[in-house]
Amino acid sequence: MENSLGPAPSLLEVRGISKSFGAVRALQEVDFTLRAGEIHALLGENGAGKSTLIKVITGVFPRDAGVVRLGDEEVATRSAKAALQAGIATVYQEVNLLPNLSVAQNLFLDRQPMRFGIVREGEMRRRAKALLTEFGLDIDVAAPLGSYSVAIQHVTAIARAVDLSARVLILDEPTASLDRHEVEILFGIMRQLARRGIGIVFVSHFLDQVYEISDRITVLRNGRLVGERETASLPRLELIRMMLGRELAETTGARAAANDHPPREICASFENYGKTGYVAPFNLELRHGEVVGLAGLLGSGRTETARLVFGAERADGGQAKVDGASLRLQSPRDGVRHGFGYCPEERKTDGVVAELTVRENIVLALQAKRGLHRPLSRREQDELARRYVKMLDIRPPDAERPVGLLSGGNQQKVLLARWLATAPRLLVLDEPTRGIDVGAHAEIIRLIRELCDDGLALLVISSELDEIVTYSDRVVVLRDRAHVEELSGEAIDVTNILAAIAADGAAMQEARA
Amino acid sequence: MKGLPPVLITAIVLVAGFVLCALQFPNIASTRVVGNLLTDNAFLGIVATGMTFVIISGGIDLSVGSVIGFTTVFVALAIERWGMPPLVAFVAILALSAAFGAAMGAIIHVFDLPPFIVTLAGMFLARGASFLLSTESVPITAPVYSTVSDFAFRMPGGGRLTAIAIIMLTIVIGGVLLLRLTRFGANVYALGGGRATASLMGVAVGKMTVKIYMLSSLLAGIAGIVFSFYTSAGYSLSAVGVELDSIAAVVIGGTLLTGGQGSVIGTFLGVLIQGMIQTYINFDGTLSSWWTKIATGVLLFAFIALQQGLVALARRPVAKRAGAVS
Ligand SMILES: Nc1ncnc2c1ncn2[C@@H]1O[C@H](COP(=O)(O)OP(=O)(O)OP(=O)(O)O)[C@@H](O)[C@H]1O
Numbered sequence: 065m066e067n068s069l070g071p072a073p074s075l076l077e078v079r080g081i082s083k084s085f086g087a088v089r090a091l092q093e094v095d096f097t098l099r100a101g102e103i104h105a106l107l108g109e110n111g112a113g114k115s116t117l118i119k120v121i122t123g124v125f126p127r128d129a130g131v132v133r134l135g136d137e138e139v140a141t142r143s144a145k146a147a148l149q150a151g152i153a154t155v156y157q158e159v160n161l162l163p164n165l166s167v168a169q170n171l172f173l174d175r176q177p178m179r180f181g182i183v184r185e186g187e188m189r190r191r192a193k194a195l196l197t198e199f200g201l202d203i204d205v206a207a208p209l210g211s212y213s214v215a216i217q218h219v220t221a222i223a224r225a226v227d228l229s230a231r232v233l234i235l236d237e238p239t240a241s242l243d244r245h246e247v248e249i250l251f252g253i254m255r256q257l258a259r260r261g262i263g264i265v266f267v268s269h270f271l272d273q274v275y276e277i278s279d280r281i282t283v284l285r286n287g288r289l290v291g292e293r294e295t296a297s298l299p300r301l302e303l304i305r306m307m308l309g310r311e312l313a314e315t316t317g318a319r320a321a322a323n324d325h326p327p328r329e330i331c332a333s334f335e336n337y338g339k340t341g342y343v344a345p346f347n348l349e350l351r352h353g354e355v356v357g358l359a360g361l362l363g364s365g366r367t368e369t370a371r372l373v374f375g376a377e378r379a380d381g382g383q384a385k386v387d388g389a390s391l392r393l394q395s396p397r398d399g400v401r402h403g404f405g406y407c408p409e410e411r412k413t414d415g416v417v418a419e420l421t422v423r424e425n426i427v428l429a430l431q432a433k434r435g436l437h438r439p440l441s442r443r444e445q446d447e448l449a450r451r452y453v454k455m456l457d458i459r460p461p462d463a464e465r466p467v468g469l470l471s472g473g474n475q476q477k478v479l480l481a482r483w484l485a486t487a488p489r490l491l492v493l494d495e496p497t498r499g500i501d502v503g504a505h506a507e508i509i510r511l512i513r514e515l516c517d518d519g520l521a522l523l524v525i526s527s528e529l530d531e532i533v534t535y536s537d538r539v540v541v542l543r544d545r546a547h548v549e550e551l552s553g554e555a556i557d558v559t560n561i562l563a564a565i566a567a568d569g570a571a572m573q574e575a576r577a
Numbered sequence: 578m579k580g581l582p583p584v585l586i587t588a589i590v591l592v593a594g595f596v597l598c599a600l601q602f603p604n605i606a607s608t609r610v611v612g613n614l615l616t617d618n619a620f621l622g623i624v625a626t627g628m629t630f631v632i633i634s635g636g637i638d639l640s641v642g643s644v645i646g647f648t649t650v651f652v653a654l655a656i657e658r659w660g661m662p663p664l665v666a667f668v669a670i671l672a673l674s675a676a677f678g679a680a681m682g683a684i685i686h687v688f689d690l691p692p693f694i695v696t697l698a699g700m701f702l703a704r705g706a707s708f709l710l711s712t713e714s715v716p717i718t719a720p721v722y723s724t725v726s727d728f729a730f731r732m733p734g735g736g737r738l739t740a741i742a743i744i745m746l747t748i749v750i751g752g753v754l755l756l757r758l759t760r761f762g763a764n765v766y767a768l769g770g771g772r773a774t775a776s777l778m779g780v781a782v783g784k785m786t787v788k789i790y791m792l793s794s795l796l797a798g799i800a801g802i803v804f805s806f807y808t809s810a811g812y813s814l815s816a817v818g819v820e821l822d823s824i825a826a827v828v829i830g831g832t833l834l835t836g837g838q839g840s841v842i843g844t845f846l847g848v849l850i851q852g853m854i855q856t857y858i859n860f861d862g863t864l865s866s867w868w869t870k871i872a873t874g875v876l877l878f879a880f881i882a883l884q885q886g887l888v889a890l891a892r893r894p895v896a897k898r899a900g901a902v903s
């Protein structure tokens with residue numbers, strides 16, 4: 065969207081912003097410039113200060129120093145409402161909507177169509193429906209938002225912000241819980257808005273997406289500005305170097321010699337396992353030292369399969385066996401007792417306890433497994449916390465910090481540490497690399513392989529097909545809540561997975577386009 | 578906002594209870610008894626309407642009983658001793674109670690204090706202030722009082738729909754409309770869903786908090802006036818514990834104590850259930866009136882257990898993802 069008449073006028077100018085939380089200097093003298101009609105990626109590692117910068121711009125956090133100018137006026141935004149009124153709409157990283165209100169009310173909260181002081185419910189629903197249709201969503205907008213999946217809630221939040229964005233649209237990791245198809249739709253809408261002269265700030269850890277959509281990139285590291293570049297003239301390696309301040313160890317390439325091993329021992333097996341209206345009965349064998357990837361579109365039954373396997377959902381048919389003995393799997397407790405671990409995708413609702421410290425969060429599952437009468441000594445806890453903080457590079461490396469004060473990506477790492485600490489025999493990871501920066505991303509993939517070499521059985525859900533291909537020994541593809549295909553060995557590649565996901569060739573082409 | 582299932586349960590309990598009562602004492606099923614029930618519980622219906630807004634928004638207002646007490650004393654003294662025309666006295670006390678509520682709301686928001694503490698302080702303050710005004714019961718003899726007390730529509734079957742019952746019904750209907758149909762109402766639910774989130778979505782959380790507690794206190798003031806019509810007197814010890822009765826009515830009516838869900842209709846049904854139990858005990862004649870409290874307690878337990886069950890059900894991820902992709 066580069067303007068041939070020279071650079072577009074700057075729309076949002078941020079100069080010399082500093083922000084500290086107690087001793088943590090989250091931002092130091094950061095400058096940022098957003099031009100009208102551009103899509104500007106804001107990048108950096110977990111904890112670099114991206115979300116903080118956004119919240120300072122929209123007035124959620126008071127700033128310690130610096131100015132923010134929108135157009136010609138200086139904006140002294142003091143609240144999210146003031147920012148909205150100035151024309152800055154934001155989707156914050158921790159998707160902020162109200163689960164108890166209807167989808168329509170969420171979309172139009174505080175700006176409902178009115179007549180004679182009365183909300184025009186019918187009109188509001190009609191508009192809500194129309195708005196969501198643009199995002200390819202056809203749902204009952206009168207139902208409470210909380211009854212829908214995280215992904216749908218996320219789309220709703222984005223739709224709300226898009227509809228509100230008069231001059232600036234800020235999206236903090238909007239694509240974290242969307243699938244390919246939805247990302248395409250979102251990008252289409254973003255391009256359309258940019259053409260209308262709206263400036264868009266886009267935060268993401270998916271570098272492919274950054275290169276696909278952005279015109280310009282600003283990189284932060286440890287709360288400082290590293291630089292601003294044109295996307296087209298910034299090689300990917302250079303970008304990664306800017307973000308990490310060092311080179312990244314090579315991570316790609318298929319798992320080394322995966323099929324040299326003799327057939328591995330079966331850890332857990334599921335026969336005709338399923339639940340009516342949830343996931344169609346499936347057969348699944350999980351072996352020690354093997355990674356099974358679950359691929360499929362959003363809503364295809366991946367998370368549902370994971371929940372059944374872990375025992376978070378009760379199956380109504382079929383049989384589950386561990387080490388050859390059949391087992392009762394009726395609740396997450398049963399799962400934990402049999403040495404299963406489950407790292408869910410809904411970090412905020414099913415995941416970390418924001419008020420507890422990093423250490424307390426890490427020992428939570430292990431303590432629950434041991435039972436309350438065998439408490440972990442403080443020394444053991446400290447030891448565990450230290451180990452995982454180091455292993456996963458949790459930042460800041462302070463085990464006594466409440467998890468709520470960590471950046472989103474670091475919270476994800478804490479959650480992973482919690483399950484690793486229980487030394488499970490089978491670990492289910494639902495989107496383990498969501499919201500995690502490139503550096504840590506490579507770490508987690510490396511970790512998955514290591515765990516596996518230690519004899520752990522892993523079931524990993526991911527929407528990143530490249531990623532699945534990298535670490536899986538077998539890939540189960542789901543479609544419409546049924547397991548439709550199992551690929552192994554040489555057959556595992558992105559093309560084959562896509563072919564299985566798309567029932568026919570046409571859909572596959574669409575997905576790749 | 579699916580407030581329906583809990584409300585339906587409340588309605589079923591009410592109807593079933595009423596049928597049981599009527600089977601034992603056929604006289605209960607008359608417009609006379611129903612009319613009296615509405616009159617006797619008019620003040621409770623009014624405060625409970627306000628309490629519904631507060632609780633849905635995630636707060637609580639413990640001061641309402643004291644505000645009612647203060648209002649009766651203030652009105653009685655203003656009319657009988659200070660020679661104010663009744664209408665002026667009403668306007669003055671309503672302005673006063675609204676300001677009182679607004680102040681509590683402002684304190685809750687600005688200092689980020691738990692509503693429980695702030696309104697508890699308000700409760701002591703208002704009760705103490707009414708003792709300062711007068712420690713004994715002050716009868717009200719103004720002519721308006723007898724006119725209003727005597728005013729009633731005759732219902733078929735000999736029942737009387739009194740003026741204060743009409744005031745209560747009007748306020749309940751007004752409350753229903755305010756909560757269901759206006760932006761204010763939607764924002765009340767939004768606050769109950771999460772204050773921080775509502776604020777990020779652009780709701781003026783501070784203003785809303787002030788307005789909600791103002792509404793609750795204002796309605797408590799109106800309930801106080803109604804109470805003074807009902808007893809024709811002002812007494813500093815009147816309406817002790819009414820805050821708890823009204824919270825009970827709200828919860829029995831299916832409103833979530835943690836906020837975010839509920840309805841004014843449910844609260845109204847909750848008030849009727851409490852009134853019905855009272856009526857049954859009066860008819861029985863042998864039971865102590867404290868049985869009302871015991872029955873209310875049992876019902877409360879039942880409803881809270883029920884809500885927990887419903888909430889747990891609602892938390893389970895529902896399989897509604899199918900719409901996401903075509
Ligand atoms: N409310 C808070 N109180 C204290 N410290 C905070 C708070 N919010 C963020 N921080 C700290 O500020 C730093 C920057 O965090 P921020 O959330 O901006 O990172 P980020 O770049 O968005 O990372 P991510 O990619 O993981 O979302 C982190 O060290 C974090 O721990």
Ligand SMILES: [Mg+2]
Nearest residue numbers: 115157471472
């Ligand atoms: Mg962030």
